[in-house]
Amino acid sequence: MNPDFAIVLNxxxxxxxxxxxxxxxxRNIGARAVMSSDPAAxxxxxxxxxxxxxxxxxxxxxxxxxxxxxxxNNRKNGEATIINIPVNDGKFxxxxxxxxDTINSWMHQFGHAFNEGKPSPLTVSDGFIxxxxxxxxQKYVFLKDIxxxxxxESLDKExxxxxxxxxxxxxxxxxxxxxxxINLIKxxxxxxxxxxRIQAHRPEDDIIHTEF
Numbered sequence: 001m002n003p004d005f006a007i008v009l010n011x012x013x014x015x016x017x018x019x020x021x022x023x024x025x026x027r028n029i030g031a032r033a034v035m036s037s038d039p040a041a042x043x044x045x046x047x048x049x050x051x052x053x054x055x056x057x058x059x060x061x062x063x064x065x066x067x068x069x070x071x072x073n074n075r076k077n078g079e080a081t082i083i084n085i086p087v088n089d090g091k092f093x094x095x096x097x098x099x100x101d102t103i104n105s106w107m108h109q110f111g112h113a114f115n116e117g118k119p120s121p122l123t124v125s126d127g128f129i130x131x132x133x134x135x136x137x138q139k140y141v142f143l144k145d146i147x148x149x150x151x152x153e154s155l156d157k158e159x160x161x162x163x164x165x166x167x168x169x170x171x172x173x174x175x176x177x178x179x180x181x182i183n184l185i186k187x188x189x190x191x192x193x194x195x196x197r198i199q200a201h202r203p204e205d206d207i208i209h210t211e212f
Contacts, residue, residue, distance in 0.1 A: 001033065001052075001054055001080065002033070002052065003078075003118065003133065004032060004116055004133070005031075005032045005052060005080055005115070006032075006080055006081065006114050006115045006117075007030070007033075007071055007080065007082075007107075008031065008033040008034065008035060008054055008059075008081070008082045008083070009025075009026045009033075009034045009035075009083055009085045010035045010056065010057070010059035010082050010083060010084050010085060011035070011036045011042075011085050011087055012037075012084050012085060012086045013036065013038065013087045014086075014087070014088050014089070015088060015089035016089055016090055017041075017087050017090040018090055019042045019044070019045040020044075020045045020048070022034070022042070022045070022085075022087065023042060023045035023046055023048070023049050023051050024045070025100065026049075026051055027049045027050075027051055028104065029100055029103045029104040029107055030103070030104070030107030030108070030111035030114075030115065031103075032052060032115060033052040033053070033054050034046065034051055034052075034054070035054040035055065035056045035057065035059075035082070037056055039053055039055075039056070057082055058082070059082035059083055060081065060082060060083055060084060061084050062083055062084075062099060063095060063098075063099060064095070064098040064099045064101070067083070067099055067102055068102065068103075068191070068192040068193060069192060069193075071103075071114070072114075072142060072192075072193045075114060075117065075130065076119070076128050076130075078118060078119050083099075083103075085100075105191075106191055106193070109165060109189075109195075110166075110191075110193075110195045113130065113140040113165060113195050113197065114195075116132050116133055116134055117130030117131065117133070117140050118131060118132075118133040120139060121154060122152055122153065122154045122155060123152070123153045123154060124141055124150055124151070124152045124153075125151040125152075126143060126145065126147050126150050127141055127142050127143040127144060127150070128141075129141050129142070130142065138197060138198070138200070139152075139198040139200075140165075140195050140196070140197055140198075141196045141197075141198065142193050142194075142195050143193065143194050143196070144193055146184055146186055146187075146190070146194060147184060148183070148184060149181055149182060149183050149184055150181075150182050151179050151180065151181050151182075152179070152180040152182065152198065153178060153179055153180075154178070155175070155178070155180050155198075155200075157200060157201065158175035158180070159175075159180070159198045159199055159200050160199050160200060160201055161199040162196060162197070162198050162199070163196060163197055164187045164194070164195075164196050164197075165195045165196065166187045166188060166189060166194075166195075167187070167188055169185070169187060169188070171183060171184060171196065180198070182196070
């Protein structure tokens, strides 16, 4: 399965259901793949919303209180999280809707880093680091708690910019003896896991602006 599919919704349907609504729901919360015991019913909707239709596998029964921790810890290990989504007569029960809302709120902020991140050889004094598998000049630090500062080791060069992903709030940093020290301030909203981006020099930074 594509490594960019960090979460997969496994729709467990009973009775009638609207596959278009279910696949659109998956897309809207940042999932890039779904599965079902009735894949033929989902084929057209998956093509419409550019969502991968995976072969069904065993999933996890999660709740809003533990879903983000589970997703993040699996991603730390380079694994996807398959989440069972019960659908009864085309509807979600209250607990499932709360679960989806929790995923949506977190993925709305951090979905890009989460989907496209892979384990990094860099080390950090708190949390852990993923790097963008498509653009390795972007590193992402995932933090459960927010200390006063963190220290990142094994970077080749001092970054151009360090920021909270949420609202792109810049953070002060200093590089010395191969160690990057980042001073943290609390972001506007604090989530179960918070994510900052370390932005190194990008190839496009070398493009010279020209005027015609």
